[in-house]
Amino acid sequence: MSSEPFIKARGIGKKYALYGSPLQRLGDLVLGTGSAGEHWAVRGVDLELGPGDCVGIVGRNGAGKSTLLEMICGISRPSEGRLETRGRVAALLQLGAGFNPEFTGRENVMLGAAIYGLPDAEIAARLPDIRAFADIGDYFERPVREYSSGMYARLAFSVCAHVDPDILVVDEILGIGDVAFQQKSMRFLRRFRRRGITLFVSHNEHAVAALCESAVWMDRGRVVARGGTREVLYRYRRELQRLAMQDARFEARDGAAAEIAELPVAAATRRPTEFDLDEPAAAAGLGAIEEVVVSADGVPLAALEGGERIGIAVTLRADGALEAPFVLVVLRNPMGQALLACDSRDAARQPESLGAGDRARFSFAFDLPFLPTGSYPLEIHAYAGAGEPACVERREAAAVMQVLSAHISHGMANLRMKRTLLEVVHEPG
Incomplete structure (x- = not known):
């Protein structure tokens, strides 16, 4: 496989015009009267990704994550900068995007695979695998307007998983569907990242940490930090905690400033056996x-x-x-x-x-x-x-x-407290 980057972005940005009214928008379109202002959803982003890169993109709502992915997928054009992509891009940006609600699941699969460039004979050969992966039963032959959100997600992901993409873009869609679909999707993504490029946007930090080896944190359209997933998520969480304490007007006791412990330095001594939990059964049949x-x-x-x-x-x-x-x-x-x-x-x-x-x-x-x-x-x-x-x-x-837990609302696991003490202090007067 070529070591040339599949995605190369230099200073790309996306600008949207702001209008005070629909009439002002119409005037600009017809007469070129101009807009009331402008908004940069993304600005000054540099990226260079090659085969095997799996990047998680995190940030608050409105940070520019989805806009960046839309430019990479070719849905929108950058307003500035230079963007080059090589290979086939498969995108899961919006639930059911690209599906005709009046077409059956089968017809939408054939249409979607054709849009990705697969010849008719190849589509016919892969159709049974696509249907099995989606696992929606007889609904495969029914119009997609009758589908639940989980069925939409299954069908869309199944198409992307079987068109041999070089670049796979996933924006939050993995939060939809039952646990069996989520597990199947994550297994596919873990295997795909060995050969292709994955760009994964999610507010679920656990999913980003589980899947991605590197991460990008965006805020207000710009890249704030990039690097190893653990380090970027740590910095992102610190900022979220700082904002939360600021919003809550948090005041530490005795005037002490709130502190967040720095990341510990790894000091591993003995390493246990490491297993590739997604590898195929190399000794199958024995x-x-x-x-x-x-x-x-x-x-x-x-x-x-x-x-x-x-x-x-x-x-x-x-x-x-x-x-x-x-x-x-x-x-x-x-x-x-x-x-x-x-x-x-x-x-x-x-x-x-x-x-x-x-x-x-x-x-x-x-x-x-x-x-x-x-x-x-x-x-x-x-x-x-x-x-x-x-x-x-x-x-x-x-x-x-x-x-069904009554012991934990945040984090990945918890311990039951053996002893608790309630202290109530009444202010005098």
Whole structure:
């Protein structure tokens, strides 16, 4: 793959004319009388992105994020600067954008794929995969005006995922749809970022952190910061906190200024085994995950609060010789971010090998953290190999835990307080 950048922007900006009334707008269009003013939605932005770049764009409403993406997609032209793009651009900017509401899902897919440049024969060959990915059943043959917002999102994403884009632009649409669609979409994005360019706009910082290796923070049309995702999100959160305290007229006790701790310096000593949780099963056919049983202290998985003891039993069947087999359990949040991942090699006893027809049963138990309300899929991965383990099979949604939390409203996890103290101080007089 060429190392040449697919996106190269130098000082691009977008200006909109402001009018005091519709009559003034008409006069400017017909007679060139001019506008009452102007507004720069984006100004002075430089970008250079190549294959493998996955960039999250964050900022408050009105920061210019969507306008920047529209210029990159060719929907609008820059008012200043120079913008060059190479390759096929697939965009998910607005729900149902580009769909004809009177056409069926099938007809819209064929039209959309043709707009992206796929020949008729290629569209026909990919149509079954597009339909399966969207997973909207018989609605695929019905007019899209009958679709729910989740169906719109499924169909739009499915088209973009199957037209071989070089650049994929996603603006907030992943917040729509059920947990199965969100997980499927995030898996696709994690795989796509290895070969193409992803520009991802979201107010969900967890989704940006889970997906993007770098980030851009925009405010009032300009780039405020860019760099590693963690550092940019940290600076963005600090600014949001500063504004929130300013709006609330926060006053620290004893006149002390509010402080935000600096990022700690990483001092890693021993690194555990790192797994590519989205890799295909390189050793497929050598074994299979035969059974997965998940329990939660007798509580239904659809009514968890946090703190329950979760039990997982996995039966692995060997269809060929498996050396040093083990099982990895992954708990993901609704946006596909891995919250925890543990494998059976921590157990006291591990099978050294399995022959064809042998079975091994692996059991796990852990206390469910206190998590925000939402759906949390459990993934089961089976591996084999002592040196560099290879994935035998992956069960992407072995079970889905529904958490209805009374313990956390912000953040990714929480701890239950063991002791609390209420102190009431009455002002004299």
